[in-house]
Amino acid sequence: MSSLPTSTPAAQGVDASGVAAFLDALEADPHLEPHSLMLLRHGQVVASGWWAPYAPDRLQLLYSLSKSFTATAAGFAVAEGLIRLDDPVISYFPEFEAEITDPRSRAMLVRHVASMASGHAEETLDRARALDRDELVRGFLLVPPDKDPGTVFAYNQPATYTLAAIVQRVTGERLTEYLRPRLFEPLGIGEAAWIADRRGRELGFSGLHATTDAIARLGELYLRGGVWQGERLLPESWVAEATRVQIAHETATVNGWADWQQGYGFQFWMARHGYRGDGAYGQFCVVLPEQDAVLAITSETVDMQRVLDLAWEHLLPAFGAGPLPGGGAADAALADRLARLALPPAEGKPVPAGRAEDWNTSFTPHGGTCADRPALTGIEVEPGGRVVLVDDGDRLEVRFGAGESGWTVVDEPVPVAVSGGWTDTETLALDMAFLETPHHLLVTCSLGDRTFTARWRTQPLHGGPLRRMRAPRSA
Template identity: 30%
Template structure:
């Protein structure tokens, strides 16, 4: 059997020959030992149900491997990592003039609803930014099974949009932080309905199905030729989850963010929007930062806690972006609803990929 270092070198050469994500330079020199350890951990089921790992450094593929029956053509169901793509689409729509900005009022896009339903004035002022930061005043919390807006309640209704727009005003029990007492002045609650309504706004603003606008604004310019977007029972594109992409195409989305929204000389998403998207706008219950549907995770990097911005979805699906290292890392996984899913995917980054760069 070939030495692990020679096997790794051959793998890198084969990858860079077939995957021009950006202008390819010589692949960075990596320590093969952590990568061999990663493959052994997956093979022994110490790391479970991971289907792909891809590492880009300075636009060049440094490592790519598929596991558990997946390959480069597999469309990965990245679940809530879809929310981060929806955020990019909001930015694209602002850049091309379909949306005026993040302060646009959500209910203004649904006059047929407001004509037939009384809306509390506090909710009537809900903005796109409120939804992007998951800090609207809707009583909606996916982490609380008793919440009126819990996503599981939405899924069993016939009209998801009416469900979301009719949500009541959130109350703040004595033990809950009010917006004015919360970091960044926003009381964050994870709410898939927020992301779904963002997709509905995009459809109204662009007059295109969400999947078609995604193809026009992001996917085709990035060279993404295959994807899948779900739709609600009433036919609205599902901006909150279940989108499917190939691993290499997820890497392209990460590269776009790393490049400040610019791709091959064209500004697909405004640079100032990208900067706001991966800047702390709210704080989650676990202490993570939250931008515009992107997570600012607190992870150990080079011996210290570091904020790493990421797309994140159920099952341990991630696209990590680290501008300071010019790095994008993708981990796809099918460990849906498993407690180990997120910790082990983060460990792939911090315990195997980053050590290989040293």
């Protein structure tokens, strides 16, 4: 994989102090944990950094930022004449023809599922799954739209799933297979992996694992109108249509967030500045045509609007019209800071003196399971820093206390970084960062009653046992 070209902020007209202020604001917000950042200006990387224990070559679960990659696959299929935007969706699934009788469902076009304008007034995922757990397209088409397709916006996972299913059906390939020679290889994107459903279809609406670098490259391709290093990959017309308002929002607000009120394209959100793909808990590909810039971010937060607010506040004023003279010292200070980014580890001490034998024991769950807790059945602790989580018949071994940064990383069977230790003679508290996702698992073991609690700081949206908290492996 070739590296993206790099430059100093000042040479590309970016005030390094503005980037530093953005970093300050990200790190100061208690409800926001940044994991990575790449900023491109005029096609050059002017700032990039990963907060240890996250790293540049680490795949990340992109959640709904996956949708923008799905749209790109659809753009290739349209260019190759395999899909037509004004075809009825049902025409690609003739096996459901007799069952789908609702006139609005039958009137739904490919462009409607591409733009979240299927006619449904709200998310249909649960209803579609209830109607057909094994074939989500059929379940989706059996949910009657509330209004005529093309007249109302609703963020709707089965719409994107259906678009992805059409691409996979007409190409005979999974999304990653189809995109490899058309997008990943030309852009220099290395490994990427997508969660598939029980039918073997890659989800489309979520589940793509890719690097921050891949996010930045996708943004740069769209910023350049579908051209990469002088070669046209995507039609300019597709990029223009995907990144303009296809459907407006009827409601005055979406989540109360201003940047979710600006309209929707083909699996891209319009924003107060530019447009973007984004995913749950703060995964962003922000494209700023007026500034000729791309911002790629991975993070963990429930307040995604806050990330954009901070970008508008600090980064937009940092973009100048031309090179900035005299920026050498600020550029050097920013580069040094970016090289040293790290998340603060959870505090903890070694096993209390004289208590090692007591702590060489097992723990059972305290209380019942709920949405923010994994269904762990046991935890085994060794006072030397080894912990085994017993989950769904699996034994996930992690370690803590051995890393110089305060984080101890294990890569198999699941990439996890662990910090923490004993907070007193009776309590062991650990922070486990699942490095190919945005999520942290907080574990506390109590010696007095030999019980533990484990809760997610932010709840994983795909669920399942801990062994699935990583990029899927190739078969």
